[in-house]
Amino acid sequence: MSVLRLEDLSYAIAGRPLLEHAELLLDEGKHVGLIGRNGAGKSTLLKLIAGGIQPDGGKVMLGNRVRLGYVAQEAPGGDVTPLDVVLAADVERAELLHSTEHPETPAERLAEIHERLLAIRAESAPARAASILAGLGFNEDWQARPMSSYSGGWRMRVALAAVLFSEPDLLLLDEPTNHLDLEATLWLEGYLQKFPGAILLVSHDRQLLDKAVEATVHLDNGKLTMTPGGFAEFVxxxxxxxxxxxxxxxxxxxxxxxxxxxxxxxxxxxxxxxxxxxxxxxxxxLPQIDAVVEGQATEFSFPSPEELPPPMLQLEGVEIGYDGKAVLSGVSLRIDMEDRIALLGQNGNGKSTLAKLLAGRLAAMRGREFRVKGLRVGYFAQHQEDDLVLTDTPYDHLARALPQALPPQIRAQAARFGLDADRVNTPVGQMSGGEKARLLLALATRDAPHLLILDEPTNHLDIDARDALIKALTDFEGAVVLISHDPYLVELAADRLVLVAKGKVTPFEGDLAAYAATMSERGAPAQARKVEEKKNDKAARAEARARLAPLQKAAKAAETALNKLTAEKETLEAKLADEGIYAPAKAVELNRITLRLGALKSEIEAAEMTWLEAAEALEAAA
Incomplete structure (x- = not known):
């Protein structure tokens, strides 16, 4: 059964067609990735499906009673907690619970409500909500904090958690990892793999597109083309x-x-x-066959620094923090020119704080810090985008950063990151997020740094640009310290993993797969355990009855079907025992009885097997 059908769908913005007679059929439970160049219309397509905008032509048809899940632009603020927001996403549960508290609800209706609450696992809802929030980085204390205390990025995590908790039949996701750290990204990857409903996923995360989807839809020139497999198979x-x-x-x-x-x-x-x-x-x-001409290849390149003697940078027993309060203590770390280091650890544990110290943007509170003479450090952080002057061009920014450089040298540095003759003279306020990220990379590497620190460099970069970044890092002759939520980038660009957690910085022995395994082994959050412990015997018995009811019903139905077939067989055999059935006038009826008995043999065997399986399942559950 299909959950979504697009027929002859067309949509244009300011006269520019994004979709032209597009067609798509998505079956229930199917996980599909949606890819295409920046500006092709992927996000617009999700908005059309969600009903946020209306098509110019064609139809968007959801299957009968299909529940649609689409992440809101931002979760609510105020005094409500993340746990409250997520629980409220199950509208049916919330309405049923509200009805139980209404004094005028009839007793018969209350009985129906309690039966439905059991069916939808209402008792375990707080535990499930807490588990999803924990996977997305909210510990028990954070789940109880007011939403007003969170930034926009963390509120988006709550919005994502709410949609996942609602378990829709069709889940629409638009770059869901943009506001996540690596740990939450790895958790989401595993969660989506097991998600029972259909998924339409827009992402620039290659690993997510390979592991969480089973087919890929390419949006190109207004058309939708589906191929089997993830992104690697699409390529x-x-x-x-x-x-x-x-x-x-x-x-x-x-x-x-x-x-x-x-x-x-x-x-x-x-x-x-x-x-x-x-x-x-x-x-x-003769057919007009055009050779496939790809768009201009995306290429990045970092300027090469001169070699420095080891160790290039070394920390011994360093304490780092703000306003006299330590965030990290006892930090010992050595960095040489050939190092490729990825910092692991959930957001808020101090990765960016360590990066700022390495970049020279933050002084150590105590401990020994050694830097070799002449060390140059390039530092990229996404928040630096706020420091860009919207009315100035990339050329203006680079000219200020390189006061001794000639115009050709300034343009050459911009060109290293795909800022060509047109884009280098475009005001920053008119540039896309990806173009701003390229400018920040150009600024960070303007002095040919020996150590390059990249804090979430792939936000706003498309798949081609991410691949270009990986290649440039591979060719780079200096050291790299990387913080990224992109597992594909970490896996290919880093050869040392360092864990920043619980106020400490320690080497992680193992690869990213081993780290993902340690993340999945984290126990259920304390809140989930507390909720489970509060279940009383009466609720447990009710839940057991609810669990056994469908098995009992299936066993009873199988037994009834078997008895019905057996009775029919006995009736037909009794007719064959009557000599009158063999008279010439009864030839047609005799033939019918003989054929039906032959068919009944296989039907009874199948019914017996069904009954045995149902009885065994019921016995095992009981």
Missing amino acids: RIKTERALQQARAAERVAVQRAHMQAFVDRFRAKATKARQAQSRLKALEK
Whole structure:
């Protein structure tokens, strides 16, 4: 059964078509990734499906009684807690609980309500909500804090948790990892893999697109094309099609050139004119196959620093914090030029604080800090975007940062990160998030740093730009310290993992898969355990009855079906025992009885198997 059907869907913005007669069919339980270049219309398509905007033409059709889940732009503020927000997302549960508290609710209705509350697992709802919030980085204390105390990014996590908790039939996700750290991203990856409903996921996270989806929809030139598998499989299929198309284009080009040469040679000769006309007609019928021409390749490159003697930077027993209060203590870390280090740990544990110390933006409170003479550090942090002057161009920003550089050198530094002649003169206020990120990378590396510190560099970068960043980091001759929520980037760009947690900085022995395993082994949050412990015997018995009821019903139905088939068989066998059935006039009825008995044999065997399985399941559950 399908949960979503798009028919002949069209939509344009300011006369620019984003969707042109697009078609899509999404079956229940299907996990699909939605990809396409920046500005292709992916987010717009999700808004059309969610009903936030209306199409110019065509239809968006949801399946019968399909519940749609779409992350709100921001969760509410005020005194309400994250746990309250998530629990309220289950509207049916909230309404049923409200009805139980209403004094005028009839007794018969109360009984129905309690039965429904058991069916929807209302008792375990607080535990499930707390578990989802914990996976997204909210510990027990944070779950009870007012929403007004959280920034926009953390409120978006609450909005995501609420949608996941509501367990919709169709889940629409638009860049869900943008506001997450690596730990929450790894948790979400595992959660979506097990999600029972259908998913339409827009993401630039290659690993998420490979692990959480089973098909990929490509939005290109207003059309939607589905291929099986995740992003890696999409790339393989697309590459193979491109090669086939290129070969076909070459064959047609050779054939076309041969025909054109004949036409040009014999067009003027009367004896060959008819043949030339024939070739001209054939030439017109040759297919117009365009070789696949990719857009301009995205390329990044970091300037190469001169070599420095080891150790380049070393910390021994360092304490780091703010206003005399330590965030990290006893920090010992050595960095050499060949190092590629990724900092692990949940947001709020001090990764960015350590990065600021390494970058020289924060002084150590105590301990020994050594930096080799001449060390240059490049520092990229997403919050630096707030320091950009919206009316100035990338050229203006780089000119201020490189006062001794000539105009060609300034443009060359911009070009290292894809800011070409047009974009380098575009006011920052008119640039996309990805273009601003490129400018920040250009500014961070302007002095050919020996140590490059990147704090969430991939926010706003598309898949091609992320791949370009990985290649540039691989070629970079200095050291790299990386903080990122993108597992694909961490896996390919880092060869040392350092865990920042509980006020300490320690090496993590193992790869990212091992780290993900340690994350999944974290026990249920204390709040979830407390909720479970509060269940009394009466509720447990009611839940047991509710759990056994469908099994008892299935066993009873199987037994009834078996008895019915057995009775029919006995009736037919009794008719065969009557000699009158063998009279010539009864030939048709005899044939019918014989055929039906043959069919009944296999039906009874199947019914017996169904009954046995149902009885065994009931016995095991009891």
